[in-house]
Amino acid sequence: MVKSLELEPEDERILAGERGETRQKMLEILVALGTVFGAQRLVPVNSVQVSGASYKTIGKYGLEWLEQLDARAVVPAVLNPIGMSRERWQEMGIDRDFADKQMAVIAAYERLGIRLECTCTPYYLSPIHYGDHLAWSESSAVSYANSVIGARTNREGGPAALAAAIIGKTPCYGLHLSANRKPGMVIDVETGGGEVSIAHYGALGYYAGKIVGNRIPYFRGIRPDADRLKALGAAMAATGAVALYHVQGVTPEAKKVSADISCLETIRIDMCEIEEVFSQVAVDAVAVGCPHCSPNELKTTALLLFGKKVNIPFYVFAAQAVIEANRDTVASIEKSGARVYADTCMVVSPVMERYPAIMVNSGKALAYVPDMCGAVVRMGTLEECVAVATS
Ligand code: F3S
Numbered sequence: 001m002v003k004s005l006e007l008e009p010e011d012e013r014i015l016a017g018e019r020g021e022t023r024q025k026m027l028e029i030l031v032a033l034g035t036v037f038g039a040q041r042l043v044p045v046n047s048v049q050v051s052g053a054s055y056k057t058i059g060k061y062g063l064e065w066l067e068q069l070d071a072r073a074v075v076p077a078v079l080n081p082i083g084m085s086r087e088r089w090q091e092m093g094i095d096r097d098f099a100d101k102q103m104a105v106i107a108a109y110e111r112l113g114i115r116l117e118c119t120c121t122p123y124y125l126s127p128i129h130y131g132d133h134l135a136w137s138e139s140s141a142v143s144y145a146n147s148v149i150g151a152r153t154n155r156e157g158g159p160a161a162l163a164a165a166i167i168g169k170t171p172c173y174g175l176h177l178s179a180n181r182k183p184g185m186v187i188d189v190e191t192g193g194g195e196v197s198i199a200h201y202g203a204l205g206y207y208a209g210k211i212v213g214n215r216i217p218y219f220r221g222i223r224p225d226a227d228r229l230k231a232l233g234a235a236m237a238a239t240g241a242v243a244l245y246h247v248q249g250v251t252p253e254a255k256k257v258s259a260d261i262s263c264l265e266t267i268r269i270d271m272c273e274i275e276e277v278f279s280q281v282a283v284d285a286v287a288v289g290c291p292h293c294s295p296n297e298l299k300t301t302a303l304l305l306f307g308k309k310v311n312i313p314f315y316v317f318a319a320q321a322v323i324e325a326n327r328d329t330v331a332s333i334e335k336s337g338a339r340v341y342a343d344t345c346m347v348v349s350p351v352m353e354r355y356p357a358i359m360v361n362s363g364k365a366l367a368y369v370p371d372m373c374g375a376v377v378r379m380g381t382l383e384e385c386v387a388v389a390t391s
Contacts, residue, residue: 005034008300015169022071027162034161034171042169043133043176046151048077049122050114050165051160053135055102056083059218062158063101066108069162073113077165078125079350081292081317082106082118085341090342092351114165118343119319121230121292123149130252131160131177135164139243140291143233146244148226152176155243182257183246184215186244186266186347189222196271198297199381201228202363204276205235209367211267214241219246219259227294234291237361238277248270277366282379283359286310286383286389287346287369289317290362295326297382298340298358302329304386305336313355314338314389317345336390362384 005041007015015031017024030042042103058066083093083102094102107341110116117125120138123145128134129152136142137156145151152211154174156164164170170239174180176348196204201224217236222230246254288301301316316333320342330340344360346352346360347368357370357376361384369377380388 005031005039007031011042021056022073023166026071026166029159030167030169030171034173035174036368037173039171039173041172042167043172044074044168045133045135045164045170046127047122047126047134047158048073048075048161048165049080049107049134049138049141050077050161051080053079053105053109054081054083054120054344055098055105055225056348056350058105058158063105063108066105066112069112071166072111073165075165075169076126077114078117078119079109079114079123081120081345083349084351085343086116086129088341091339092349093354094351098350105159112162112166113277117320120290120324120345121294121319124294124319125259125321127309133170135161135170138160139237140230140234142232142243143237143245144230144291146175147233147246147251148229153247161310181244182252182260183264184211184216186218186220186261186264187212188220188266188268190268190270191222192271196224196228197381198227198231199379200271200274202231202235202361202366203234203277203379204269204271204363206239206277206363206366208269209240209242210235211238212236212242213381216244216246217242218246218248218254218257218264222247223250227297230294231363232293235367238364238367277363277379279378281322281357281376283312283357283378283388284355285313285315285352286359286385287315287317287352288361288385289315290345290347290360290365292336292345293318293322295322295329298322298329298333300382301338301386302332304383305333305338305390308336308386308390310337310389311391313390316340316347318342335374338389359385372379
């Protein structure tokens with residue numbers, strides 16, 4: 001294989017097959033990727049998140065590929081959501097055949113040294129810092145890491161992320177380089193001055209992602225908190241290919257890049273324009289937690305559901321570690337009849353395919369649920385989701 005990037009002596013030994021066939025193949029993936037994108041070196045990563053964990057998305061051939069690998073991760077690595085809750089899959093109505101296959105996928109990853117935390121919010125599990133180099137896969141996690149934390153990761157495909165976990169490095173190109181983190185356009189948002197809900201930030205991201213494409217937007221006129229930034233970035237990554245954005249006065253690199261915006265195309269979005277994504281169709285189920293809920297989002301959900309009963313299935317998705325750290329809140333939510341599931345989500349679980357119409361409070365779910373679940377999707381705020389489910 002022709003390679004353009006500098007390798008350390010140990011990498012040369014891996015590439016020569018002296019550290020086993022799997023490690024050799026994994027490094028070949030990274031070298032090929034680095035060569036295609038013109039990387040000059042590999043950079044060590046201190047966290048990996050691997051997609052391709054749901055049997056619904058990787059299927060039989062993905063499982064077979066994983067099962068023949070023989071190596072261990074050398075850096076902390078977790079998984080993206082899988083097709084079911086590992087503990088409560090029967091209650092979710094998952095059939096045994098799917099569950100057996102999903103468990104086989106999990107077992108294959110565990111054998112490779114990947115922690116069985118299945119979430120798109122790995123930043124709630126262990127601290128990630130400004131300037132850290134990562135190899136994360138899931139688009140909303142990538143957006144959050146780059147934009148909200150100021151860490152550095154490209155959006156890795158499943159095999160490349162797994163290779164990074166096993167080698168401990170990733171090719172240094174794209175968003176690992178400061179030169180590629182500058183804005184490509186400016187978006188002035190007119191909010192009207194009132195409080196903007198998390199769902200409205202999701203809708204803004206849904207709308208903006210279609211305009212931005214793969215440019216890095218620099219927002220002005222908004223003051224989102226971390227949950228709102230999460231919603232904005234997740235939706236922009238779904239309808240566009242946005243892996244990094246800046247918000248003036250809010251995100252950690254915005255000041256550093258502010259000198260680069262004077263000559264950029266500037267567009268204006270009035271929050272009134274995005275109201276059209278909020279529809280009124282009747283729904284059969286509600287699903288929140290895309291991306292997986294933060295502790296604050298769980299608390300708000302519990303408060304809104306307090307003393308009420310849901311009349312249609314109400315799913316809440318969060319990371320196992322977040323659920324465990326917020327047991328009382330989760331118990332309070334479940335008193336209403338709503339269910340809080342770990343490990344999975346409304347898009348990667350086959351469970352949601354049974355509902356013709358689903359209500360969500362997420363711009364990313366709004367973009368993905370129609371194709372991935374074959375359902376009509378209705379967008380609403382969390383308050384509206386609770387009102388619809390309990391009326
Ligand atoms: Fe996460 Fe699933 Fe949404 S992976 S970002 S909850 S589609």
